[in-house]
């Protein structure tokens with residue numbers, strides 16, 4: 001087996017894949033059903049995958065739904081993203097004792113294996129790589145964790161109501177950036193996964209499983225399911241030149257309109273797989289013998305985010321929402337060479353005010369206030 005080959009494994013083969021990755025000393029992370037959502041966490045075995053669950057999503061709403069089959073990847077993005085492992089919400093950067101030479105950088109040598117990474121989230125991992133791993137001063141914690149990563153991607157066949165990956169060019173199929181890519185099929189021929197091999201490491205791992213070469217019907221069935229999913233997106237981003245629209249919308253009444261609904265809670269930035277902003281805090285103990293530096297996620301919706309010498313630059317919700325959207329869909333292109341949005345829909349489902357980034361952008365592109373009547 002080699003990169004480019006296409007094989008088939010059955011449901012037991014998927015469980016064996018989790019075992020093999022454990023044997024290779026990866027920390028295996030995958031989707032699981034917990035607390036009314038599909039979350040991402042450590043997988044002790046394939047039995048923990050969310051068999052028989054789908055999700056229904058719409059603005060401000062996310063609900064699990066039971067399926068009448070045992071599909072394990074038939075759900076769209078949940079509240080968590082792979083960002084929480086590659087770029088953790090709260091992490092110690094270094095610590096120091098009385099001897100100033102005793103500084104220790106954080107350990108980023110942990111090797112992750114992610115199972116079930118969709119096209120939108122694979123694109124988000126690539127974006128984080130350019131943001132945190134690029135430039136003159138890269139984040140060595142991120143690059144260390146990314147370097148050891150093994151990716152089992154999933155070609156999505158069950159888009160959710162808030163998904164719009166097709167209009168962002170990131171899904172529902174995956175094309176690169178994975179070691180193995182699975183497409184799940186359940187029909188009269190059984191429960192199986194088409195496996196596209198994307199790397200030598202992926203081929204080596206797959207060699208430990210019972211596989212068979214894919215037949216034409218396996219490939220046709222799987223590819224057709226992904227093509228069909230592309231036609232079932234819940235929504236789409238307007239096909240306009242978004243950076244130009246945003247550049248010309250600085251004084252749009254739409255910002256006041258959205259600010260009248262936005263709670264500035266920051267949920268949208270916390271669930272977004274590409275929002276990367278952090279703050280740094282130094283902590284000492286009472287004796288003065290020990291100090292630590294911690295990094296934690298922050299949101300551009302926080303008042304403190306733009307605090308400078310005595311005041312915040314963006315005091316209104318209007319200015320903070322404008323900052324978020326303009327960076328995400330506009331100036332991100334200038335900084336990092338792509339959009340900052342991959343169309344996962346998380347910010348729509350998890351916004352308590354039901355604010356929809358595609359609807360706000362459509363209103364701006366039309367040059368007027370969003371009519372939600």
Ligand code: SF4
Pocket residue numbers: 261262263264265266267268269301347350351352353354355
């Ligand atoms: S857009 Fe929604 S999720 Fe984001 S800050 Fe406003 S209310 Fe919160």
Ligand code: SF4
Pocket residue numbers: 268271272273274275328340341342343344345346347348357
């Ligand atoms: S802006 Fe919203 S839809 Fe786009 S990547 Fe972030 S959470 Fe997903």
